[in-house]
Amino acid sequence: MAWWGGLTLAAALAAAEAPPKLEDLRLEAFEPIAGRAVFRFPDGRLVAVDERQSLAATNAVLLEVLVDRVVIERDSSQSGIRETVWMFPGAERGRDGKASRIQVVSLVPPESAGVPQPVTEIVTAPSSPPPP
Numbered sequence: 001m002a003w004w005g006g007l008t009l010a011a012a013l014a015a016a017e018a019p020p021k022l023e024d025l026r027l028e029a030f031e032p033i034a035g036r037a038v039f040r041f042p043d044g045r046l047v048a049v050d051e052r053q054s055l056a057a058t059n060a061v062l063l064e065v066l067v068d069r070v071v072i073e074r075d076s077s078q079s080g081i082r083e084t085v086w087m088f089p090g091a092e093r094g095r096d097g098k099a100s101r102i103q104v105v106s107l108v109p110p111e112s113a114g115v116p117q118p119v120t121e122i123v124t125a126p127s128s129p130p131p132p
Contacts, residue, residue, distance in 0.1 A: 057075050084106040
């Protein structure tokens with residue numbers, strides 16, 4: 001069994017091949033009029049993505065490019081919940097030293113979309129006489 005930095009070689013190779021998380025990407029540039037954003041992946045690659053395109057290997061889709069942020073939708077593989085995420089440019093650091101450029105703004109379970117029901121009865125409240 002070969003050890004490399006405290007990991008077996010097989011574990012190190014598996015970690016190297018793991019798909020990047022959205023939190024690991026950096027928003028480098030974006031153009032709202034063109035609807036395009038450029039992301040830097042952890043391996044250093046720059047990838048240009050247009051609105052409604054998926055971000056390679058992340059389970060996320062670039063929904064909209066705004067003037068100060070991009071809007072991304074991603075599927076959480078563990079829970080099956082779709083998340084709407086705002087990603088901001090910049091390198092602000094949180095207390096833990098990690099980048100804090102992502103904000104989850106909504107969670108939508110896949111089956112929670114309400115189904116409209118037909119109205120079967122309309123009930124009106126009795127009217128009261130006007131005050132004197």
